[in-house]
Amino acid sequence: MIAISAQTKLYLARDATDMRKSFRGLILLTETVLQQEPVSGHLFLFLNRRQDLMKILYWDGTGFCIWYKRLERGSFQRPPAVAGEERRGLELSTAQLSLMLEGIDLTAVRQRLRFRRFPSESTALRGDGF
Numbered sequence: 001m002i003a004i005s006a007q008t009k010l011y012l013a014r015d016a017t018d019m020r021k022s023f024r025g026l027i028l029l030t031e032t033v034l035q036q037e038p039v040s041g042h043l044f045l046f047l048n049r050r051q052d053l054m055k056i057l058y059w060d061g062t063g064f065c066i067w068y069k070r071l072e073r074g075s076f077q078r079p080p081a082v083a084g085e086e087r088r089g090l091e092l093s094t095a096q097l098s099l100m101l102e103g104i105d106l107t108a109v110r111q112r113l114r115f116r117r118f119p120s121e122s123t124a125l126r127g128d129g130f
Contacts, residue, residue, distance in 0.1 A: 002043065002058065002067055009042040010092040012078065017046035019053045023064050026057040034089035038064070045092070051075040054100075069101070079106050 004010075011034045021029070026046060030038045038044070044057045052075050056067040079096055092100075099106055 004094050010045060010097055011036055011042060012045040012090045012092050014088050014090055016049035019048045019055065023066065026055065030057060047076055074103055076100050077106050
């Protein structure tokens with residue numbers, strides 16, 4: 001599997017992708033559809049029309065990599081769209097990706113509240129800038 005850091009973002013293309021696309025095609029989709037920089041180090045996810053194939057494009061620092069998964073049975077579930085959302089890409093959390101890969105129904109799952117400290121919060125709370 002791919003090692004994902006806390007700073008790594010995941011972007012899923014909402015529309016079905018032709019899975020014959022390889023590096024150049026997926027890089028072009030990343031730039032035009034997802035409107036992201038392919039060499040950013042983030043992960044870019046693409047599903048086919050039947051949603052049984054997934055490709056993940058990412059830059060590992062020295063070149064592009066594609067992670068490809070084909071389900072023998074069943075399909076991946078896209079996260080539900082937000083009402084009024086017009087973007088052609090959707091930002092996912094690492095938890096959502098894990099749930100998708102494990103075949104867990106994303107509409108039935110809810111996350112309980114958890115405390116999260118962001119690096120900028122800790123310096124702002126102390127007031128000393130350190």
